[in-house]
Amino acid sequence: MSFLNSINVSSSGLTAERIRMDLISQNITNANTTRTEEGGPYKRKTLVVSENKFSDILNSKLSGVKVDKIAEDNTGFTKVHDPSNPDADEDGYVMMPNVNIVEEMVNMITASRAYEANITAMNTTKSMALKAINIGK
Amino acid sequence: MMGVFDNNNLKIAQKGLDAAVKRQSVISNNIANINTPGYKRKEVKFEDALLNAMNSGNDVSSVSINATEDNTTLAERIDGNNVNMDREMSDMAQNAIRYEAVIRQVSRHFEGLKNVIRG
Numbered sequence: 001m002s003f004l005n006s007i008n009v010s011s012s013g014l015t016a017e018r019i020r021m022d023l024i025s026q027n028i029t030n031a032n033t034t035r036t037e038e039g040g041p042y043k044r045k046t047l048v049v050s051e052n053k054f055s056d057i058l059n060s061k062l063s064g065v066k067v068d069k070i071a072e073d074n075t076g077f078t079k080v081h082d083p084s085n086p087d088a089d090e091d092g093y094v095m096m097p098n099v100n101i102v103e104e105m106v107n108m109i110t111a112s113r114a115y116e117a118n119i120t121a122m123n124t125t126k127s128m129a130l131k132a133i134n135i136g137k
Numbered sequence: 138m139m140g141v142f143d144n145n146n147l148k149i150a151q152k153g154l155d156a157a158v159k160r161q162s163v164i165s166n167n168i169a170n171i172n173t174p175g176y177k178r179k180e181v182k183f184e185d186a187l188l189n190a191m192n193s194g195n196d197v198s199s200v201s202i203n204a205t206e207d208n209t210t211l212a213e214r215i216d217g218n219n220v221n222m223d224r225e226m227s228d229m230a231q232n233a234i235r236y237e238a239v240i241r242q243v244s245r246h247f248e249g250l251k252n253v254i255r256g
Contacts, residue, residue, distance in 0.1 A: 003158065003161075005162055006158075006161050006162040006165045007165075009162060009165040009166050009169050010165045010168070010169060012169055013165075013168060013169025013170070013171075016169070016172070017172075020172070049170075049172065049173050049174075050173060050174075051166075051170050051173055051176050062162060062163065062165075062166040062179070062204065063166075064165070064166055064169040064170070065169045065170045065172075065173055110172065111172075113222070114168070114171050114172055114222075117168045117171065117222060117225070117226065118165075118168055118169060120226065120229070121161075121164065121165045121168045121169075121229060122165070124161065124229055124230075124233050125161055125162075125165065127233070128157070128158070128161060128233060128236050128237075131236070131237055131240050132154075132240060134240070134244070135240055135243055135244050135247070136244060136247045137244075
């Protein structure tokens with residue numbers, strides 16, 4: 001049983017949370033983007049993760065979390081009445097991105113805490129391994 | 138009959154260390170998957186099996202250390218994930234302390250041997 005496996009598991013968690021953080025930043029930055037290359041307003045991005053398993057019947061190796069894909073959130077856009085906006089239609093309505101700033105902030109806190117927890121796990125693993133080296137010294 | 142390095146206490150300590158390493162790995166996995174939808178936390182339960190082996194006189198080395206999935210803890214989140222951050226962190230702290238305690242015990246055992254050899 002190796003310590004290095006534990007560290008790989010923690011680092012997969014760190015990667016997933018960092019990517020999540022990047023997407024949250026992207027969503028917040030584009031919360032008011034009403035035009036994109038594909039036409040409509042900005043579509044919120046979310047991260048899809050799943051547990052990374054070895055198909056090992058002996059269950060001797062866990063390998064953390066893997067990022068499946070970066071998905072677009074397909075919930076509808078909000079219609080805002082703003083005739084002064086250059087992208088407003090004939091009735092003065094603008095389709096705004098489906099980004100909820102409050103939700104993004106909460107997700108940001110979650111991602112940040114999860115990142116810290118993974119760091120603590122990695123540090124604990126490291127200190128355990130270092131103590132083992134000192135047996136018999 | 139029992140050699141210098143064939144001590145049963147040493148075998149039990151070794152099992153304890155193996156289990157602590159496995160447990161740390163499992164806790165790291167739980168923490169890495171704290172935001173994974175539908176993930177059920179895993180745990181390592183080996184103390185009962187070890188106690189049985191010790192009481193019934195079986196060889197301690199035969200106790201296997203496995204990670205089992207915990208489906209009994211209530212999933213407090215809508216996505217079915219039942220990992221509780223507080224519990225994982227406190228388990229990890231306890232595990233680290235137990236690990237160090239066994240390491241010290243093993244170290245002292247070898248120190249004692251060294252002293253005896255030196256005379």
